[in-house]
Amino acid sequence: MGLRVLKFGGTSVGDVEKVKNVAARLAEAVDAGDEVVAVVSAMGKTTDELVGLSKSITTKPSPRELDMLLTTGEQVTTALLAMALQEMGYEAVSLTGWQAGLKTESVHGNARILDIDAKRMIRHLGEGKIVIVAGFQGLSDTEDIATLGRGGSDTTAVAIGAALKADRCEIYTDVDGVYTTDPRYVKGARKLSTISYDEMLELANLGAGVLHPRAVEFAKNFNIPLEVRSSFTNDTGTIIEEVASMEQNLVVRGLAFESNVTKITISGLPNEITTLPSLFSSLASNGINVDIIIQSTSQRNTTSISFSIETAALELTLDVLRRLEVKLPYENIFYESELAKVSIVGSGMISNPGVAAQMFEVLADHDVEIKMVSTSEIKVSTIVPEDKMIYAIETLHEQFQLDERTPVNQ
Amino acid sequence: MGLRVLKFGGTSVGDVEKVKNVAARLAEAVDAGDEVVAVVSAMGKTTDELVGLSKSITTKPSPRELDMLLTTGEQVTTALLAMALQEMGYEAVSLTGWQAGLKTESVHGNARILDIDAKRMIRHLGEGKIVIVAGFQGLSDTEDIATLGRGGSDTTAVAIGAALKADRCEIYTDVDGVYTTDPRYVKGARKLSTISYDEMLELANLGAGVLHPRAVEFAKNFNIPLEVRSSFTNDTGTIIEEVASMEQNLVVRGLAFESNVTKITISGLPNEITTLPSLFSSLASNGINVDIIIQSTSQRNTTSISFSIETAALELTLDVLRRLEVKLPYENIFYESELAKVSIVGSGMISNPGVAAQMFEVLADHDVEIKMVSTSEIKVSTIVPEDKMIYAIETLHEQFQLDERTPVNQ
DSSP states (O other): OOEEEEEEOTGGGSSHHHHHHHHHHHHHHHHTTOEEEEEEOOOTTHHHHHHHHHHTTOSSOOHHHHHHHHHHHHHHHHHHHHHHHHHTTOOEEEEOTTTTTEEEOSOSSSOOEEEEOTHHHHHHHHTTOEEEEETTEEEETTSOEEEOOTTHHHHHHHHHHHHTTOSEEEEEESSOSOBSSOTTTOTTOOBOSEEOHHHHHHHIIIIIOSSOHHHHHHHHHHTOOEEEEESSSOOOOEEEOSSOGGGTTOSOOEEEEEEEEEEEEEEEEEOSTTHHHHHHHHHHHTTOOOOOEEEOOOBTTEEEEEEEEEGGGHHHHHHHHHHHTTTSOOSEEEEEEEEEEEEEEOGGGGGOTTHHHHHHHHHHHTTOOOOEEEEETTEEEEEEEGGGHHHHHHHHHHHTTTTTSOOTTO | OOEEEEEEOGGGGSSHHHHHHHHHHHHHHHHTTOEEEEEEOOOTTHHHHHHHHHHTTOSSOOHHHHHHHHHHHHHHHHHHHHHHHHHTTOOEEEEOTTTTTEEEOSOSSSOOEEEEOTHHHHHHHHTTOEEEEETTEEEETTSOEEEOOTTHHHHHHHHHHHHTTOSEEEEEESSOSOBSSOTTTOTTOOBOSEEOHHHHHHHIIIIIOSSOHHHHHHHHHHTOOEEEEESSSOOOOEEEOSSOGGGTTOSOOEEEEEEEEEEEEEEEEEOSTTHHHHHHHHHHHTTOOEEEEEEOOOBTTEEEEEEEEEGGGHHHHHHHHHHHTTTSOOSEEEEEEEEEEEEEEOGGGGGOTTHHHHHHHHHHHTTOOOOEEEEETTEEEEEEEGGGHHHHHHHHHHHTTTTTSOOTTO
16 A cells, blocks of 8 residues: 554553554554554653663763663664564564664754665565664764654654655554544544644644644655554544645634743833843743743833743743843833633634634633733634633634534544 | 773672762773773663563564664663763763674674774773773674674673773673682682683683683783773782783692583494584584583494583483484483583693693592593593582692682782
8 A cells, every 4th residue: 555654652652562552553554555664662651760760870961871871762662562573473673763864963852853864764664574663863973872852753753754755654642633622621622634734733832732843844844644643542533734625614723722821021121122132032041931922012212021931930030030130121020920821723714814803702702801912824822811711712612613513534 | 091991790780879889980090090991781680671571572582673672771871871970070971882883793692793993982082081882782784783692791891902902901790800719619719810811711611600701712812901800899800811920830720610511422323434523513503512522442333422511401412312313323322410520720731741640640539530531731621420529629729739829919
């Protein structure tokens, strides 16, 4: 049939029995006539155990040595999975990241993939073997082992899919697909059969947490169809591809939300060209992640700036701002915690200018006060009181008719 | 001062505290002005645990995949040791076997080192770093990870010593040196300050068990002085080098012994040129390790052959011989178990022809019956009753005055 890249995360290979289950799933794919590449993570708590070992030696391990330590976890899984397949009578070969040809930046802990030399994988596929690759790792141009950081195994799978021109890349995980919103909080949440890359990116960035944004971006750039599905069932998952053909009439595709948001307002800042860069580069260099930014209309020579952060970063942010006052005088700082972000996402919005207005109206009609607004072509985000977050999501889910239609393939 | 290669086995890096101790020892060497390369094994029971994982999947793991699995153990140790050194303020870098440039045969589980490309180690030493190399592993010319088999970490250390032209290679282990005989059995056993490669080879092969013969051979071929010493004390160990300068007048340097020996005699074999090769190639192809071989004077057209084996291989050996009868007819098979091998070793024997006779006389005088004899230039081995083994060793130890002198450096 075709060439498939299947990725299994840590919980999918949590113990020896689960490794055998993954082997059985790969064997099925081979029996169906497909060529198969599997990308695997470290088993269950292996990475935590290795981190624990390093912590008993140093609180600040060098990133290079930590990568050297942690990448053994994935290597163990690849060998065991190859053994399990061989025990079932299938030909299989395990490869570390560098054996699979993954070349990364010379950075540790968070390297990006620069290139894949797929010769060896192609050779083994040609020999009729199932190729099993250690996720999350590659080799830098200094020939050091480097890890890819969060979501690295997803990215490995997609990058290999691109390098091999795979027909599909399947991400097996502990959820069974992408939902209109988080089904743990909203009863009517419905699994989507398809979604576009851009919509998935907005949902991923907004905390939907199913797929790492880097993997989605990679898939988008190389136009590799992705499927997110469960490791523990045989149900079809959600396909992420360029045109969400099945449901293109749906203006709003999904709702994302996150709590623990704080809004900070600084008033009486000098209305100068250097104010914004000076403020936000100070915050960035202290590792503070700023989300929504709003600059108010200036009065005379001063301006007022509001931005949202994670509440966990509040103390640090106030500290940075106080130290900054010498360089960047201001009148006052106000902050408001116990807020949440509620967003609607959908590529249909591009040609549908009334959607943002409709969202504001719905929220206002239900007494949900909007503290901040930010919009992109396919997303509208609002900051609202935290205690109204779920109520707002439920209301929007209903108003945008997300629970009304059933996906074709369910 | 110089360039030192230090090797630490599994018990020396058995847990995090022991890894820190090893780091302290390496730091001392650096403080003394030496350039340092460390070769390490997997921590304590790691290898057993990994083998256990593979056994829960298959009883016959493919050797390639087993190597892929097991080599993660040494990699973990290298990373932790580098972290421990960095925590102490020393510069260190960990290298897998392939990163260190170890090239092996394309064999799994028991590969030999073919070559070492030491460029990268030399570069890191030039940067003032302690280089930490995973023992027991290398890369085959098919770019597969291969292990070196038993004693592989010793061999790695010596091979690196040769490639880097090290001044000395130090093997840290759980014994504190090479003794005239096993101190657990013979009270008067004395630690030798020096011993020659050939003497060490004979002692190693005869079961002294301190150093793997492959490592000793390697050291001999490249003339690298080896020191065997304890990981847990600061005592000087035993130096193995070409000329055992300190104790060259000692004719017999050490005594080796092993129990569980069986002698097999086959009588009435055809006295033909093909008899010996046919017999011993059948035994070898069944994995039976034959030690001493004696061919008796032939009578008419038949001959009689005796050889010794480990008693554990007796059943298999008898089985092979019975099946062989079709091709190689014989009259009778006799065997005698509960025997032991007792050997004297010393390079001084070469110029001292009476030593073997002296040994036989001592044993006869003490009613120890000699069942078989085998000699080399620097060794005389005898097969004696197992229940007289320790008595024979004690007697010989005394007669050859091994417990009389004290090494210079003790």
